[in-house]
Amino acid sequence: MCESCNAVLMEQCGFVERELEKVLHRFVTYGHQSEERLDELLRNVCELRSQLVAYGVQDADLSVLHQTMAKCCKEIKETVQMLASRHKDIHGSVSKVGKAIDRNFDAEVSAVVTENVWDSQERQKYLSETIVEHLYRQGMLSVAEDLCQESGVVIDMSMKQPFLELNRILEALRTQDLRPALEWAVTNRQRLLDLNSTLEFKLHRLYFISLLNGGISKQQEALQYARHFQPFASQHHRDIQILMGSLVYLRHGIENSPYRSLLETDQWAEICNIFTRDACSLLGLSVESPLSVSFASGCMALPVLMNIKQVIEQRQCSGVWTHKDELPIEIDLGKNCWYHSVFACPILRQQTSESNPPMKLICGHVISRDALNKLTNAGKLKCPYCPMEQNPSDAKQVFF
Numbered sequence: 001m002c003e004s005c006n007a008v009l010m011e012q013c014g015f016v017e018r019e020l021e022k023v024l025h026r027f028v029t030y031g032h033q034s035e036e037r038l039d040e041l042l043r044n045v046c047e048l049r050s051q052l053v054a055y056g057v058q059d060a061d062l063s064v065l066h067q068t069m070a071k072c073c074k075e076i077k078e079t080v081q082m083l084a085s086r087h088k089d090i091h092g093s094v095s096k097v098g099k100a101i102d103r104n105f106d107a108e109v110s111a112v113v114t115e116n117v118w119d120s121q122e123r124q125k126y127l128s129e130t131i132v133e134h135l136y137r138q139g140m141l142s143v144a145e146d147l148c149q150e151s152g153v154v155i156d157m158s159m160k161q162p163f164l165e166l167n168r169i170l171e172a173l174r175t176q177d178l179r180p181a182l183e184w185a186v187t188n189r190q191r192l193l194d195l196n197s198t199l200e201f202k203l204h205r206l207y208f209i210s211l212l213n214g215g216i217s218k219q220q221e222a223l224q225y226a227r228h229f230q231p232f233a234s235q236h237h238r239d240i241q242i243l244m245g246s247l248v249y250l251r252h253g254i255e256n257s258p259y260r261s262l263l264e265t266d267q268w269a270e271i272c273n274i275f276t277r278d279a280c281s282l283l284g285l286s287v288e289s290p291l292s293v294s295f296a297s298g299c300m301a302l303p304v305l306m307n308i309k310q311v312i313e314q315r316q317c318s319g320v321w322t323h324k325d326e327l328p329i330e331i332d333l334g335k336n337c338w339y340h341s342v343f344a345c346p347i348l349r350q351q352t353s354e355s356n357p358p359m360k361l362i363c364g365h366v367i368s369r370d371a372l373n374k375l376t377n378a379g380k381l382k383c384p385y386c387p388m389e390q391n392p393s394d395a396k397q398v399f400f
Contacts, residue, residue: 012104023093024061030086037079044072049278112305128153134291136163139171162283166276173272178207188282199277201232201239206271208243209262221267223247301324303329341400347371347384359395363388366398 048068118124128151135144141164148155165184172180185192185200192199204225211222229240242259249257280287310327343358344351345368352358356370365385367375372392375381381392 015104016097016100019093019097023097026090026093030083030090031058033086034083037083040080041076044075045387048072109306112302112309124151125153129155130291133159134161134168135271136160137289139167153161164286166283167277169275169279172270173268173275176210176268178210181271182207184279191282192278195278195281197274198236199274199278201229201236202271202274204228204232205239206267209267212250212262214245214371215253219247220248222250222280234281297333297337300333304329304331343398343400345371347375358398358400360398361388362390362394369397 047314051068052065059320071150073175118127125138128147132144132147132155135141135147144155145149147153169180169184182200182203185203189200197241208222208225211218214221226240226244229243233240243262246257246259246262248255249259254260255263286293342351343366345356347356347367348371349367350356352368356368358366359372360366361371361381361383363383363386365383367384371384372381372395375384376392379391380389381395382389
């Protein structure tokens with residue numbers, strides 16, 4: 001069912017995308033045509049002005065001048081009318097995009113959303129803090145500060161500072177400046193080694209490649225910089241050999257040698273990703289923003305839930321889904337959204353929760369607390385998987 005919902009969703013998105021492409025094509029065509037007609041009118045007006053300046057109004061034939069002016073005004077009027085008419089057509093195409101969105105997507109999602117979920121001040125505070133953290137992660141520092149002022153959220157400087165430093169280094173990497181990242185990696189060398197990180201070596205490698213790009217004039221500097229590879233010789237022996245071998249072709253240009261793969265530009269995007277991953281690990285943060293993950297998960301789950309809700313209403317099964325904090329079916333969000341262990345009770349076939357946690361019996365089998373209470377008879381519990389009888393109070397809660 002999930003696959004069919006995804007297929008329908010892709011078809012709906014494709015339909016809206018086609019309508020949007022039509023609008024964009026009309027905008028581009030309208031822009032080119034407008035520029036051409038306006039440039040033509042401007043040339044005609046400039047020519048008329050030049051004639052008046054050259055011959056003078058007194059010497060010109062008034063009848064000819066009147067005809068020329070009338071023709072010019074007529075062309076201007078026709079052009080304005082033509083542009084206005086085509087602009088109205090674009091408005092029609094834009095309205096079709098809106099209708100396509102309304103036709104293919106249900107804007108009313110309250111049926112599958114818990115009511116009054118953000119009513120409490122505490123939850124609003126959590127939401128604002130999550131948005132602020134997301135803005136810090138994205139480097140939108142001024143926007144985050146404005147939100148803090150308007151929402152009354154107070155962010156401690158100790159939380160803010162790591163994001164400031166992270167964004168400063170990422171901005172430098174995007175401009176191919178490796179020095180801030182190298183300084184950070186050297187300062188945190190031992191912690192990175194504990195993570196088995198290759199970040200520092202890859203930064204030195206990329207700096208060495210940037211020296212190779214400088215040609216034969218940078219050969220001596222590249223040889224001196226190669227000393228930085230010494231701490232990594234045991235782990236990256238083969239990579240270092242390749243880097244040193246490329247020096248032989250420096251006179252003829254690395255781009256013309258068997259080592260031209262060293263100059264691939266996607267290495268800069270890769271180093272940004274590695275730095276983000278390792279820096280977030282050292283800071284105890286997830287690589288992806290929690291807000292982005294939640295939003296993406298909601299986008300995947302919402303069409304399925306809307307479809308389920310529609311089926312329930314059509315079949316008049318209103319009692320099937322009564323608690324909106326629980327899902328009526330399992331929704332596969334993909335392995336990218338697997339973050340923690342989930343235990344489903346083998347007896348009641350329900351996922352455990354804080355109010356119904358998993359319980360470990362003396363025999364080692366695990367069931368939910370609700371199942372434990374239902375299986376208890378006269379103060380005794382018989383394990384549903386083995387014949388061992390035991391006291392229900394001996395069961396221990398399991399924490400994943």
